[in-house]
Amino acid sequence: MTTRSLIQVAIRGLALHKLRSTLSALGIVFGVAAVVAMLSVGEGARREILAEVGRLGINRVTVRAGSLSRSTEVEAGKLQSPGLSLADAEAISEVSPNVESLAPVRTASEQIANGERRAEATLLATTPSFARTEELALAGGRFVADADVSDAKRVIVLGHELRELLFPYDEPVGSGVRIGGEWYSVVGALEPRELSRQGGRMSGRNLNRVAFVPLSCLPRERGLLDEIAVRIDDPGKVRDSARLIESVVRRRHRGALDFEIVVPQELLAGYERARFQFNVVVGAVAALSLLVGGIGIMNIMLANVSERIREIGIRRSLGASREDITRQFLAEALLLTTVGGIAGIVLGFALALGISSYAGWPTAVSVRAILAALILAAATGIGFGLYPAMQAARSSPVEALRRE
């Protein structure tokens, strides 16, 4: 039996009772529509949260020199680790293909003074690429430049809060501040930076309380660093890149665990858990509605089979095998649920649009949701159509032909 004749026979069979077929397919339509709409809401929420995490630095990886515990210090010494240094930064930028920008960092806690005004600050010594790595936005002036680094110029860029504390009434750029015994001239100031609501270790430091100076202003022996800030070009490659960076640094440190890798993207893990719970709920609703829809399909198919028992007998006399009969009724159930599924996808899409405009939630229909809905609908057709189809094939042709 060719597929074409199978479909033709199924269409003819279902057209026998148009209203009955339509009503039984409605169960599938609404079930699929609900699933598609819910998945769209979920997908919309996912995209929004991804955007949020993007602001926190979804592309970021930080290699941080470990605060060595006694045992690891002993171990690191035994293994003769050189410690986190500029050489590591160079190695990372050479080896990792997805590194967009990379900045070595040294930090120190200092008091900054402008005359009588003083502020406790984190002094962050770095190179110009840090601005790109952290996506810093200047409110005025400029950031640390390459020439500042090579010449160890005493220049400073103030974070938003520091600027407000030290220069509440006047323009900082062009003025000087004092750190310990040294004078630094202010060359730039930053825009206020939105802080991550999550807080904790991942979110890093409060950049509004940081003052930036050229890396060479905080010299260390053997080019040692506190951090290497890395930006990865593709958010999807951050975890892989982090793993690669870790292996590079570990090899250079001769296996010593005297550093740690911080990946803000791992913040997503918490969201993923919530998403999993949402998916469980959606899955339960989907299973339930398709169960109800499937029972409706089975009911109708059983009625069809018993009503068309004579047709089955005729087909058997014409040379249809039991398998042919099974396939015919399975095709009818499948056609019913697939068409119902497509209608459900359209309705679900419309529902999602309605929710978007009414409740103001972002929604997004994903291709995956559509495929999943179609596969579910088809599976329902097969699952609930199989028993009636086998029932149809089981009947004896003689008995079937005798029935009116």
Next chain:
Amino acid sequence: MGASATPIVETIEARRVHRLTGKEVVALDSISVRIERGSFVAVMGRSGSGKSTLLNLIGCLDFPTSGKILLDGRDPGVLDDRAQSRLRNRMIGFLFQSFNLIPQMTVLENVETALVYGDRPEAEWRQRSEGLLERLGILERASHKPGELSGGEAQRAALARALVNGPELLLADEPTGNLDSRTGEEVLGLLTELPAEGRTLVLVTHDPAIAERADRVLSLSDGRLESDRRVR
């Protein structure tokens, strides 16, 4: 012994027993007959005499409780459902008193249904079906549903469906029972042409006038073969 000497149908001690709520009903009891290729055999008997049971056994729609039915020397009872169905499709055509056309399908689709289960290429279906409908004089009704046909037209459509695979054996169960005498005569005329084409016609009837036109008349009574009479 050449293949042509093998009878198209041979029943050996064929017996069919139905079990209904513990009671055994013998529908057919030890029937042994040989039917030659290209012959026209009428099967007579009152209702319940086992005529239809015999026809169903020959047509592989039913199988004997004991004994054997051989079609062209082979026993379809040992085949699986698929092979039996193939055999029915290729070798056997059925004609029923109530036509048994599938109501939701057109005449052409009904005829093509017999081809759907066969293995002729789909490209031939239409031409083959329409050719046969034309030969039987109802081509202009090809796109009608069975409900729109007269009895004579319906039985001709059913005949087209029965013949479209070129079966060697045509089994007709009271094919004129629902027709008036004129259209019945027309259908009978078409049927009696078949033996001349080398096809074998087994026709169940209770009309002696129809039976007289056969080569041979088998009379059944209470599931037994009462007489086996050669008319010509």
